[in-house]
Amino acid sequence: MKGRNLALLTDLYELTMMQGYFTTGAYNKKVVFDLFYRKNPSGNGYAIVAGLAQAIEYVQGLHFTKDDINYLVSLNMFTEGFIEFLKDFRFTGEIYAIPEGTVVFPYEPLMRVTAPIIEAQLLETALLNIINHQSLIATKASRVVWAAEGDPVMEFGLRRAQGPDAGTLGARAAVIGGCCGTSNVLTGKLFDVPVKGTHAHSWVMSFPNEITAFREYARQFPDNCLLLVDTYNTLESGVPNAIKVFQEMKAAGKLTGKYGIRLDSGDLAYLSKCAKIMMEEAGFGNAIISASSDLDENLIASLKSQGAKINLWGVGTKLITSDDCPAFGGVYKLAAEEDDNGNFIPKIKLSNNPEKVTNPGIKKVFRIYDKKTKKIKADLIALKEETIDENQGLTICDNNAKWRKMHLSPGTYYVKELLVPIFVDGELVYQSPKTMDIQAFCSKEKNSLWGEHLRLKNPHIVPVDLSEKLSQLKNRLIDEMSFH
Amino acid sequence: MKGRNLALLTDLYELTMMQGYFTTGAYNKKVVFDLFYRKNPSGNGYAIVAGLAQAIEYVQGLHFTKDDINYLVSLNMFTEGFIEFLKDFRFTGEIYAIPEGTVVFPYEPLMRVTAPIIEAQLLETALLNIINHQSLIATKASRVVWAAEGDPVMEFGLRRAQGPDAGTLGARAAVIGGCCGTSNVLTGKLFDVPVKGTHAHSWVMSFPNEITAFREYARQFPDNCLLLVDTYNTLESGVPNAIKVFQEMKAAGKLTGKYGIRLDSGDLAYLSKCAKIMMEEAGFGNAIISASSDLDENLIASLKSQGAKINLWGVGTKLITSDDCPAFGGVYKLAAEEDDNGNFIPKIKLSNNPEKVTNPGIKKVFRIYDKKTKKIKADLIALKEETIDENQGLTICDNNAKWRKMHLSPGTYYVKELLVPIFVDGELVYQSPKTMDIQAFCSKEKNSLWGEHLRLKNPHIVPVDLSEKLSQLKNRLIDEMSFH
Structure with missing residues (x-):
């Protein structure tokens, strides 16, 4: 994204809403947005989050050029005051994110943006575009590599990718997900990954x-x-x-x-x-x-089971487009909003579709590991102020199946927080690892899953729970909003 | 693509082959490559070709920067002589193409590149990437717009697109295919199309x-x-x-x-x-x-048939990714090669998959219209030197079903050639129309089809025939190569 002017890589409604906030005068009100997804692609048991490095470049470079301003003026849609405001726009807020290559699950905030509403709103479309795309391809690559059972897999899809970025950033994501290299020379140059052909x-x-x-x-x-x-x-x-x-x-x-x-x-x-x-x-x-x-993970698994004598796999179209599921359904939803006293008030979105009801409040994600196997036992989405004492017992259930409880004795588990600071007060405080280092990290991440979680079809599901406090907050807001 | 350095947007094997040609000394031998596809996406009865404007920008801007050269040197794979050659590389050849927005059918050359083999080879991956992507989305958009039966359709998919280019160039292609506008502000700015939201x-x-x-x-x-x-x-x-x-x-x-x-x-x-x-x-x-x-053409058609009271459609994910068929299978195949006397010798590629056998020789495409209805009767892929005399009768058959013959009497039909010159001797001789003009042209193009050809499922198929001369040439080469 470096050197590219992507301020206008946004849906128009972000700009009309920004002007709306600007005009009401409440545009500096701080809000919290969560970027999360609702369903693993391709029936997988997990996803690999990717794209943070490019998201960072986007946020760092975010400003409106003279050309951008002239174009917006030409639309006859925006006020002079708002246009003036845009001329000095830059991101001043805070971003937490889960590092690239991490194994993640539905409803976990992959990114949490805390900023004046007029800034946080603008970031929505581009962040989603970047994270959705690379997380999709990294996850697909992880499936393909799993099917190859240790044989090297090369990414060969540039000619069928959905445009130059899809080919180039897609190949980056494929390498993160486990491909040993790519045919795409530009990806090799930009991200220092092996090129093959x-x-x-x-x-x-x-x-x-x-x-x-x-x-x-x-x-x-x-x-x-x-x-x-x-x-x-x-x-x-x-x-x-x-x-x-x-x-x-x-x-x-x-x-x-x-x-x-x-x-x-x-x-x-x-x-x-x-x-x-x-x-x-x-x-x-x-x-x-x-x-x-025309290989994909299913065909490779089938060839393996037939005893095919292939020991090097070149995977193109179906990997670079994630053929059976070409979109990662990440969304970006308001979770909290500052009131006049500087307190954050949790926000919820209801929906006719139950799975679209959001988790309110400022949240974090605990990952709970079994001490003996070092495998993931469960994830827990909690409120920011919550802590877990590893010396206490812990009861977790699956938020989708509250009756399925898991009791962890003190000393049998340990906990990691997944969200780390990326921007603080608009300043970058994080250094993205090299792509090959992300690949190595991702490989370790996958080792924290059982083979049953990695299975291509009907995988065993890692439970993701909401903390008691978060659950109560959510239920209270649902009750309140239902009488709206 | 303007201002972007895309010389390395290529599969590595293009560069190893180029060095191969360079080393044998035969790198200036002129060849002809066809860019064509084998199957309409999404079970459609036609495709809309798109992306030529960006392909042109790519070819015009094609050169290796110092950085590119340094990177290639660092791979320890290329000879000094070849690296020197790359420093002055530019495209000097000829390109014919079918204009954007045209209705096209399988096996028709959408683009024909005639150039020294070392140049023609390099173009392969990027041309395929660009044309495949935009033709895919323009075709999908055309289906969605058809389902909406005259209601306006807006493109809303940026956040789920496979990277920034997929969102931005995809929205351009969606507008070419018939969308009345897009939410993507960058597309609005770059291509002067309506933005909505x-x-x-x-x-x-x-x-x-x-x-x-x-x-x-x-x-x-x-x-x-x-x-x-x-x-x-x-x-x-x-x-x-x-x-x-x-x-x-x-x-x-x-x-x-x-x-x-x-x-x-x-x-x-x-x-x-x-x-x-x-x-x-x-x-x-x-x-x-x-x-x-989560709308697509099938859901819109279903809602229409249920009498839904919707009169404006916003289509996102499933359009911008062409969800049910996320790749357009364009390929780029050698069709002829100059011999030592400067004559072009036709070339063929056989395959274990019969549909992958190529059409040899330097070809063009005739479109044959019915004089009364102005609808397309058939297309005829012929050799470059062939002509059609509209005052003579014409017999066409479907190349896939040679027994299904169509006899056209003199005066009942007229003929158009689809391929037009884009580059001659490396110089651009074509001006791309504005995107909205391409949309208008595409709309006329669709009027040259019957409703039955436009139908979403099991469409009536426009016959595409090979001329008698081309058929004979193909059969002769198949016979010769089979004994290779």
Whole structure:
């Protein structure tokens, strides 16, 4: 986001509301907004939050240029006073957030913005856009990587991504979620992550025949010689020609780096098994057999269960778009508002859809771990002033199933708070880790889940509870508002 | 794309292949690549091509900065000679394309790039990324707008889009496909399209009660007073409060602009009918009833058939992500290659998947219209040198069903060529129309289809044929390559 002018990356209604607050004079009233989501994508048991680094860049760079101002004036919708106000706009508030790569669950505030209402309102759309996108792709990548059972997975989707950012930031998120690298060179440059790739069909087609194309590729790139074998006929032509070239390389003492084949069409289970046999018979049993053809986590899991002989996976379209669930439903909701005495008054939104009723008040998230296994037992959304004494017993239930209680004895658990300060009084107080470090952190995070939570279908669910105080507050506000 | 450095927005293998061509010395050999797609998204009967304006900006701005070069050097993958070559890289070739907003069909070259192989290869990933994304969203928007049967449709999806570009360029594409405007202010500024929006739940929640929030909004924005009525209770609180405010506005002579309500949750059919009755009884039968709640073309069609009283649609997530089909499967394939004598030799790619076999040679697309109805009869993909004499009879068949023949008598049809020159010798020779003009053009384009082609499900299919010469060429090359 650096160097990009994104002040107008917002829904128009944020600006009309901002003018509304400006005109009433109450625009400096401090409010608290929560950014949270309601449902894990793709039927997953958790999500991986991502995008904070770009959200930070957005907030830091937030200002209206002369061009922006001129455009807003041209809309004939805004008052002179408000336009003047925008000229000096910058973010002066506080932001807490859950660090990138963390395993998160529905209804937990991923980000908590405390600022004058006129500032907090503006941030809504862009923060949602950035966090929704990268959390979606990081979560999808985590599923794909899980399905590959330890085989490396490469992100290959740039050409099918929803625009340049989707390709570039999506690849970043995919790496956070566990991909070992990406084909996207810009992502490699911007985020210092490994870039991967060898050749396409056009390379083969641009030579008089396949063997010549393979030979030339092997001559130039002997250290990373993955040959694409399906341009003409995988088993009759591609694999035999690849073997011939490997034999020639071996004879010349050049077969010292990574080498193998890539399958990009046809029945990958069948073709990989046949190719494996052919290569083993020729003495190349340790060759890489990579595959890339509309793969996703379900197809990879199926190929694995069929015993496909693939040990390197290139995943494109269905990862970079999160094909089966292309949106992460994050929302940004008012949770509290300062009154004239400087006290924060909790706010709630009711809805005809029960799952859309919000959690009121200034909140934080406790993560409760089992001391022995170091696995997550539960999360607890509580009010900001609440604490947990690890020397006391703790009873947790699932907020969706209050009868399912869990009693934790003193000394058997420990607690971590998930939200950390990012901006204080408009100043950045947080340094984003490097992308590969976020990937390593995310991998550890996933180790705090049981395999049953990581399962692709019908995963075991980590209970997320509301503290007793928060529950009472919520019920009280629901009662009050129902008679509104 | 202007001002953005996108040279590295590419898959790494484009660069390794470029170095490969560079090293063999054959990198100036001219080739022809076709950009085409194989299947309409969302089960549609056509697609709307979009993104050419951004593709042009990408090609025009294409160069490697010092930073790019340094990064590529740091990969330890490229030769000094090749790196030197990249420093002066620019596009010197020719591009033909089908103008944005045109109705297109599978296998038609949407773009044809003729250039030295080292240049044509680099363009692949970025062109696909840009054209795939915008064509996807323009096509989805066209479906949504069709379902709304003439009611205006607004694009509201920025917060759920896959990153900033997906929101901003996606909104552009949605407007091309027929949306009357977008909530995305940046899209409004960049592409001079209408921006829309009023207020969110947070506006209502930030006041002591709903009626105060509505009154203040009406006071400040009397000309465009759409009140969101579902913050607490749509029928018990929201709609009655809105009516009260409209009555007050009327009494004060302020009800002279657009006014009405927005429903954002609950059963939209039921709520809109109840709200309509309540507003009619209060004398506000002409109020706008807008709705926005996870809408897509199928839900809108269903609400329409249920007699929902909605006359303005705000469509977000499912449009901006093309939820049911989040990728447009465009590909970029080698079609011909210059030999040592400067003649173009047609090239073909076979595949284990029959639908992946390419059409060889330098091609163009004829669109054949019925003279009386001005509707499209068929498209014909032909070789570049072919012509059609409108004074002769013409026999067309569907390439997928060769037995289904169509005979056109002389004088009953007319023909248009779809591909127009964009770049010649590296120079831009085309001016992109304004986005709203593309929208108007696209609307005319859709008028060249029958309703049966526009239908959401199981649409009637426009036949796309290969010319006799192209068919023969393809069959000959398949025969030759099969014995490769």
